Amino acid sequence: MRILVLNGSPKREKSDVMHITRAFLDGMNDVEKQDINTINAVDKHIEYCTGCFTCMRNGGSCIHNDDMRTILEEILKSDLLIFSYPLYCYGMPALLKVILDRTLPLSSMAMQKVGDRYEHVGQADFSHLKYLMICGCGFPNSKHNFEAAVEQFKMSFPNNRTIITVPESPMFNAPEAAEATEPRLALVKEAGRQYAANATISKELLAQICSPMIPEEIYAQIVNGSVG
DSSP, X not given: OEEEEEEOOTTGGGOHHHHHHHXXXXXXXXXXXXXXXXXXXXXXXXXXXXXXXXXXXXXXXXXXXXXXXXXXXXXXXXXXXXXXXXXXXXXXXXXXXXXXXXXXXXXXXXXXXXXXXXXXXXXXXXXXXXXXXEEEOSSSOXXXXXXXXXXXXXXXXXSSEEEEEETTGGGGGOGGGHHHHHHHHXXXXXXXXXXXXXXXXXXXXXXXXXXXSSOHHHHHHHHHHHOO
């Protein structure tokens, strides 16, 4: 499988969430060797979308001549897109959101009704693509944190999507937390194996992965104790 990882963290490979993403990919590689390409959004020159819709009227050509052209080519060549990012103000970091905005050239101005909503008709065939969101946050609980980001991802990718959200994710960059993080990464690796084999992850396994690694109150005490 050809996999494109879009890393939205400015920390690049040192991102808390990339520990989760790498474990997932390791699990996929256990089943079958994957062709993986990782793009760090912070390293790319990508202009903001101006909403001029030029790309949607002229076959997908954007007014900006920047790195997004190559990224769009990589997207269309891929089988799986992984959006790996830390939660910023309950959504995607700007570095990654601008990439999502600039995928507009894949669509045309024409609309069609799909189910209960209207969607733009594509200018390219990306029906083969699958989408995976891996998002972590620094708070100790999942509820009342990830909902906005999850809903945006669902609306952006209504089909073939999988979502993994992990609270307490800064623990993955703390060696002293290995007793809690290593078992969690083992679960993520198993999720990668399941996904590589069946393109799905069991609800039971997802629930385990998306739960706090240590009790919420203890995590909050540790974080508050480190604030000086």
